Amino acid sequence: MTLEFFVSSGQWVFFVYFVGINLGYLAQNVIASYGIRKYLQTADQFEAEAVFSSLDIPVSVIVPAYNESTSIITSVRAMLQLEYPDYELIVVNDGSSDDTLEKLVREFGMRPFPEAYRDRVESKPVRGIYRSTRHANLRVIDKENGGSKADAINAGVNACRFPLVCVVDADSILQPDSLRRVVRPFLEDPTTVAVGGTVRIANGCTVRQGFLEKVGLPGNFLALVQVVEYLRAFLFGRMGWSPINALLIISGAFGVFHKETLIEVGGYNPAAVGEDMELILRLHRVMKEKRRPYRITFVPDPVCWTDAPENLADLKGQRVRWQHGLGQALMLNRGLIGNPRGGTVSWLAIPFYMIFELFGPIIEVAGYFFILLCGYMGWLAWPEALIFLALAIGLGVLLSTSAIMLEELSFHMYPRTRDLLLMYSIAIVENFGFRQLTALWRLQGLIRWLSGKEHKWQTITRSASVVDQA
Amino acid sequence: MLDWLLRSSFNPLTTVAVWSIAAVLVATIVLFAYTLGLRVATITSRRRRTNLVLRWRDVFASAVMSARNAGKVALPPLRKAHRTDVLEEWNRIRDSVQGEAADNLIVLGERMGLVDVARRRLARRALKSQVLAVQTLGHLRDRDRYDAIAALLPHPNLALSITAAVALVDIDADRAVGVLVPMIEERRDWPRNRVSMFLRMAGSERISEPMYRAIRAADDETRVYLLQFARLIEPEVLDALLNELIRTTNDAGVLSAALKMVSGLSTVPRIAALTRHSTWFVRMHAAQVLGQLGQREHLSLLEAMLDDPEWWVRYRAAQAITALPFMGPNNLRRMYERQTDRYAADMLRQACAEVGLA
Numbered sequence: 048m049t050l051e052f053f054v055s056s057g058q059w060v061f062f063v064y065f066v067g068i069n070l071g072y073l074a075q076n077v078i079a080s081y082g083i084r085k086y087l088q089t090a091d092q093f094e095a096e097a098v099f100s101s102l103d104i105p106v107s108v109i110v111p112a113y114n115e116s117t118s119i120i121t122s123v124r125a126m127l128q129l130e131y132p133d134y135e136l137i138v139v140n141d142g143s144s145d146d147t148l149e150k151l152v153r154e155f156g157m158r159p160f161p162e163a164y165r166d167r168v169e170s171k172p173v174r175g176i177y178r179s180t181r182h183a184n185l186r187v188i189d190k191e192n193g194g195s196k197a198d199a200i201n202a203g204v205n206a207c208r209f210p211l212v213c214v215v216d217a218d219s220i221l222q223p224d225s226l227r228r229v230v231r232p233f234l235e236d237p238t239t240v241a242v243g244g245t246v247r248i249a250n251g252c253t254v255r256q257g258f259l260e261k262v263g264l265p266g267n268f269l270a271l272v273q274v275v276e277y278l279r280a281f282l283f284g285r286m287g288w289s290p291i292n293a294l295l296i297i298s299g300a301f302g303v304f305h306k307e308t309l310i311e312v313g314g315y316n317p318a319a320v321g322e323d324m325e326l327i328l329r330l331h332r333v334m335k336e337k338r339r340p341y342r343i344t345f346v347p348d349p350v351c352w353t354d355a356p357e358n359l360a361d362l363k364g365q366r367v368r369w370q371h372g373l374g375q376a377l378m379l380n381r382g383l384i385g386n387p388r389g390g391t392v393s394w395l396a397i398p399f400y401m402i403f404e405l406f407g408p409i410i411e412v413a414g415y416f417f418i419l420l421c422g423y424m425g426w427l428a429w430p431e432a433l434i435f436l437a438l439a440i441g442l443g444v445l446l447s448t449s450a451i452m453l454e455e456l457s458f459h460m461y462p463r464t465r466d467l468l469l470m471y472s473i474a475i476v477e478n479f480g481f482r483q484l485t486a487l488w489r490l491q492g493l494i495r496w497l498s499g500k501e502h503k504w505q506t507i508t509r510s511a512s513v514v515d516q517a
Numbered sequence: 518m519l520d521w522l523l524r525s526s527f528n529p530l531t532t533v534a535v536w537s538i539a540a541v542l543v544a545t546i547v548l549f550a551y552t553l554g555l556r557v558a559t560i561t562s563r564r565r566r567t568n569l570v571l572r573w574r575d576v577f578a579s580a581v582m583s584a585r586n587a588g589k590v591a592l593p594p595l596r597k598a599h600r601t602d603v604l605e606e607w608n609r610i611r612d613s614v615q616g617e618a619a620d621n622l623i624v625l626g627e628r629m630g631l632v633d634v635a636r637r638r639l640a641r642r643a644l645k646s647q648v649l650a651v652q653t654l655g656h657l658r659d660r661d662r663y664d665a666i667a668a669l670l671p672h673p674n675l676a677l678s679i680t681a682a683v684a685l686v687d688i689d690a691d692r693a694v695g696v697l698v699p700m701i702e703e704r705r706d707w708p709r710n711r712v713s714m715f716l717r718m719a720g721s722e723r724i725s726e727p728m729y730r731a732i733r734a735a736d737d738e739t740r741v742y743l744l745q746f747a748r749l750i751e752p753e754v755l756d757a758l759l760n761e762l763i764r765t766t767n768d769a770g771v772l773s774a775a776l777k778m779v780s781g782l783s784t785v786p787r788i789a790a791l792t793r794h795s796t797w798f799v800r801m802h803a804a805q806v807l808g809q810l811g812q813r814e815h816l817s818l819l820e821a822m823l824d825d826p827e828w829w830v831r832y833r834a835a836q837a838i839t840a841l842p843f844m845g846p847n848n849l850r851r852m853y854e855r856q857t858d859r860y861a862a863d864m865l866r867q868a869c870a871e872v873g874l875a
Contacts, residue, residue: 062530103710161870163863165828178870208832234709431531438534441541448545452552464556471549 054426057417064410065435068403069442075287076449082290083282083347083457104233105133106226106303107207111199112138112217113192116145118354120154122217124257127182131226135184137206138217141199142171142192151187156180162206168314170201196299197315197322204306204314212309216300218354220249220259225349229303232344239342240308240330243297244349245281247460248274252352259352264466267357272477274355275470278450282347282457289345293396295331297343299323301351308341319379320496321372328380331392335383348458363488370492371500373405408489415483440478447474566602573603577610580625587621592629600634604653607631611656619656626657639665648680655684663688670700679707683715690719698727701746702739709745716749725750729758737768744774756780763787769796776802780809792818797827804830808837816841820852823861831860835868 108126112119119138126136140148151157157177164173171193179185190202200214211233215221229244251265251274265271288294299322312326312333319325327343334341356362377384377400384401386393421427451470454460461467572593580587595603607629611622626632631653638650639662651669654662666688669681682700685693697719701712716724728750732743740762747755755778762775764787772791776799779788791803804822807815819841822834838844838852849869856862 161863161866163828163831163860163867231708235706431534434531434534434538438538438541441538441545445541445545445548448548448552452548452555455552455555459559464553464560467552467556 054421057413061410061414061417064403064407064414065439068407071399071403072283072442072446076283076446078288078290079283079286080449080453082286083453086347087457103132103227104211104230105135105209106131106211106213106230107203107209107306108134108136108213108215108226109200109203109207110136110138110215110217111141111196111203112143112147113141113196113199114143114145114147115217116143116147116150118218119147120150121254121257122215122220123151123155123185125220125254125259126215126257127185128223128257129221129226130223131230133209134213134226135186135208136182137186137188137203139188139190139199139203141190141196141202148187148189152177155182155185157185157187160186162186165205167205167310168201169317170198170205170314173202173206176206193317195317195319195322197319198317200322201314201317204309207306210306211303212306213303214299214301215351216353219246219300220254220257220352221301222259222350222352225301225351226303228349229301229346232342232346233303233305236342236344238340239344240305240334241297241327241343242303243285243294243345244301244303244351245285245347245458246277246298246300246351246353247281248277248355249352250274250355250357262460262462264461264469265355265357269359269362269481270355270357271469271473272481273362275447275450275473275477277355278454278470279447281345282450282453283446285345286347288396289343291391291395292342293391294343294345295327295392295396295400296324297327297345298351300353301349316379319372319375320368321376324372325376325379328376328383331389332380332383335386335388335390335392338388350458350460363491366485366488367492367495370405370408370489371496373400374493374496377401377405405493408486408493411486412490415486440475443478443482444474447471447477569599569602570606573606574610577607577622577625580621581610581614581618582621584617584621584624587624588628590625595629601649603629604631604634604649608649608652608656623657626653632657632659635659636662644674644677648677651677651680651684655680655687658688660688663692667696670696670704675706675708678704679711682707683711683718686715686718690723694719694723694727698724698731702731702735702743705742713746713749716746721749721751725754729754732758733761737766737771740766740768741770741774744771744778748778763791769794769799772796772799773802776806779806789815789818792822797825797830800825800827800830801833804833804837808833808840811841813841813843816844823856823864824858828864831864832868835864836871838865839868839872 108129110119110122110126115122123136123138138151140151157179160176160178162176162178164176171191173188173190175189177187177189179187186206188202188206190199193199193202203214204212211230213226213229225244229242232239232242248265248270249259250267250270251263252259253261253263264274285294285296302323308330309326312329315322316325316329330341330343356365377397383389383393384397389397418427418432422432448471451467451474455467461470576590576592579590607622607626611619611626614622635650635653635657636659638646639654641647641650647669651666654666663685666681666684670678670685672678672681682693682697685697693715697715701707716728728743728747732740732747735743747758750758759775759779762771763779766772766775772794773796776788776791788803788806791799792807794800794803800822804819807819816838819834819838823831823838825831825834839849844852849865853862853865853869856865
């Protein structure tokens with residue numbers, strides 16, 4: 048009786064979870080398709096407008112760097128060539144133990160500069176500020192290691208002078224026009240407090256003189272899977288939540304913030320593992336507490352190219368960290384959960400993230416073990432099990448297919464037809480092994496968060512992509 | 518063969534799952550085929566467009582050179598399927614030329630029958646088609662369609678309404694200014710660089726009076742918005758407007774927006790008083806203006822601002838001081854040495870370093 052009850056209940060839990068998550072993703076897909084269509088209708092019109100206007104808002108671009116000696120020069124060179132009328136670039140060397148600072152000093156003619164630095168948000172002490180003798184808009188903040196990216200960004204926020212702050216990972220490359228596009232929502236809606244752009248995988252692309260010369264797919268299988276994963280995550284994951292102002296994350300690799308609001312909420316949280324998500328949740332929470340109208344928006348076409356892990360150890364570390372960060376961010380902002388004034392954030396996005404993203408791995412991994420156990424015990428009705436397995440895989444492939452279609456319909460980044468076909472095959476293959484593995488890593492991350500373990504900056508092995516080929 | 522799948526012993530859930538698989542499979546295949554089709558169509562149309570545009574570009578270039586060419590150059594056949602591409606290219610080139618070259622292109626456009634094509638498209642419901650039609654009719658200066666285009670100004674679609682605004686200026690700038698200036702404050706969704714573009718197209722002599730009146734009549738919040746475009750009006754009208762605003766208002770936003778544009782000396786007494794305004798960004802802009810004016814008698818005011826509680830006020834005051842033509846390195850050093858406030862000294866040091874005097 049107990050065993051029968053266990054098996055029967057298990058079936059229903061997995062079934063309801065399965066239906067819920069897929070319905071959620073399909074709904075996001077529909078909203079995203081509508082949102083992208085609407086966005087393109089107006090974006091097309093302003094595409095040709097390459098002339099700059101004095102009305103664009105000046106932006107401070109902050110690049111936190113910890114042991115980024117291999118990619119920092121390429122990234123900074125690329126960021127110095129952004130098509131934007133008024134911006135400054137602040138590289139924060141977070142006490143790197145390699146020669147990141149020395150390389151910057153040598154390459155860009157940095158000289159110590161007596162800046163009247165202000166502590167407006169918490170960060171470790173600054174050891175020195177340098178200003179480039181070759182580029183008037185480039186400064187380097189050299190600070191003691193704070194043990195987190197958030198601490199480094201906060202030091203950058205303290206040093207920045209402009210009303211908008213753009214945070215970009217040191218291993219990332221911005222498209223030259225990305226800043227102009229990502230700033231657009233601030234011009235259109237003055238209540239905008241944060242905007243995120245699309246992040247794509249740089250592995251497989253060719254970079255020369257800091258410019259992304261050729262877009263291509265990586266040869267490495269893990270990086271290839273992440274290309275499709277990122278398409279899903281950004282084209283309908285983010286785009287699905289943004290139109291209803293329920294975006295819970297803006298990637299740490301590329302986001303723009305209204306500086307005074309960022310300072311008002313206390314800047315980045317140095318104790319947060321997923322500092323990017325924690326900040327967005329805090330912005331939602333504080334704005335709702337203060338009953339201030341606000342928008343947190345995602346713009347699909349400003350693209351930032353970033354380096355993806357190419358080996359299992361790095362990828363595992365990244366996924367464990369993401370899951371740990373998700374749990375911690377939700378817990379730190381638990382005031383949003385079930386908040387009567389929370390709107391779509393409290394009543395749609397947070398429940399979805401809690402059930403399917405945070406605790407989802409428990410159900411998913413338990414599901415795999417459940418099937419294995421039932422199979423081993425001879426309880427499994429094989430035809431039915433295979434039917435549901437086929438449906439699960441089919442839905443996964445459908446969602447990826449849809450993301451690839453959105454990409455083709457809108458931004459068309461991968462010009463070779465061969466790339467398109469390769470992405471389709473990956474959309475099928477990733478269901479056998481990769482998804483199961485990531486579910487396991489996410490579960491590990493969840494356990495790590497529940498056990499209260501600390502997390503430190505992690506240095507990943509770089510692919511050759513972001514390192515200049517010149 | 519599929520009997521086992523659809524056997525009656527399956528529970529209803531499994532049957533639903535089977536049908537769901539079929540639906541998912543069909544949807545995936547349809548999306549896949551659609552995406553591939555889209556790719557093929559994109560490649561084909563891009564190739565076709567390149568050839569077409571190359572052919573027409575020669576015609577357009579020839580027309581731009583002289584009125585005679587515009588009236589006589591041989592026109593390749595313009596097939597229905599190619600009209601959008603040719604219209605887009607004609608508009609692109611028309612956007613980049615002015616004066617006689619623009620007139621020549623209009624003559625050519627009329628010979629090509631673009632007026633009829635655009636008018637028909639204007640009547641369509643497809644938004645993209647309408648936008649292109651409005652742009653073309655504007656570039657062709659089609660006065661007969663002025664009212665039809667003006668009716669699109671309140672359209673909820675941003676692209677269509679702003680394109681209509683630009684087209685109206687193209688067709689009849691005198692008439693358009695009267696309609697558009699009052700709309701600027703209503704259509705805050707219009708991108709500001711587009712608004713400044715059509716104001717610039719209309720010319721400062723046309724927009725000065727209506728903008729002056731609109732800014733004077735507006736409430737403080739709207740004034741701040743409209744003042745962003747005030748640089749485009751004639752200097753003497755702007756001076757009069759700024760003098761009046763700085764003299765009469767105490768709203769921090771309006772003061773700040775007005776101070777950003779001050780260039781003359783007539784507002785000096787009031788600006789000196791604004792260095793003690795309760796809102797920091799008014800003080801900051803006041804410091805900037807005093808720096809731009811470069812008068813020796815303002816030095817003590819600027820020096821007093823070096824220990825302002827707000828970083829930006831200190832920074833702008835220090836920058837203003839270092840930029841004063843009579844403040845050489847020795848004067849700056851003496852000023853630095855007499856600072857008793859650490860923040861004031863630090864800021865002056867930073868500003869000096871920025872101009873290479875540290």
